[in-house]
Amino acid sequence: MKRILLAFLFLVFSFSCDSDRTPSGVLSEDEVVNVLIDIQLTEGMVGALPISYDSSQVLYALMEKEIFIKHGVEDSVFVNSMRYxxxxxxxxxxxxxxxxxxxxxxxSNPAKKEDLF
Incomplete structure (x- = not known):
């Protein structure tokens, strides 16, 4: 009986250790971080432009598509990842x-500018 109980506890423990893995269809934390960095930089660039709000929204939508292309991510996958x-x-x-x-x-390192796209 003790062996069965120990085997059961071992199985439960081993399956619970895998709970930190992300499910399929969800970006890893590193991928989400990289996409969010580019999104924040893009929002800052568009917000600093002297254009109307409507124009900035259109421009941001175009630039956001480029971010997803750059990272090889579909927008729906990114949205699902953020929900997760x-x-x-x-x-x-x-x-x-x-x-x-x-x-x-x-x-803090302005000399080391990285291309957004």
Whole structure:
């Protein structure tokens, strides 16, 4: 009886360890961070342009498509990934902390400009 109980507990424990893996169809945290960095940079660039709000929305939509093409991601996959990570506040906090840290590093190193596209 003890062996059966130990085997059952071992199986339960081994399956629970795999719960940190992301399901299929969801981007990894690293991929989400990279896409979000480019989205934040694009929003900043478009927001700084001296154009009307309507024009900026059209321009942003075009640039957003380019971001997804650059990263090889469909917008629906990105949206599903964001929904998945938003279910866990701790993970989402870690993701945005990484995004903010990356943006701060880029801001503090102006000589090392990276192409957005």
């Amino acid at each position: 990570y938003l279910e866990d506040a701790r993970k989402m906090d870690q993701i945005y902390s990484r995004v903010i840290d990356s943006l701060v590093v880029r801001e």
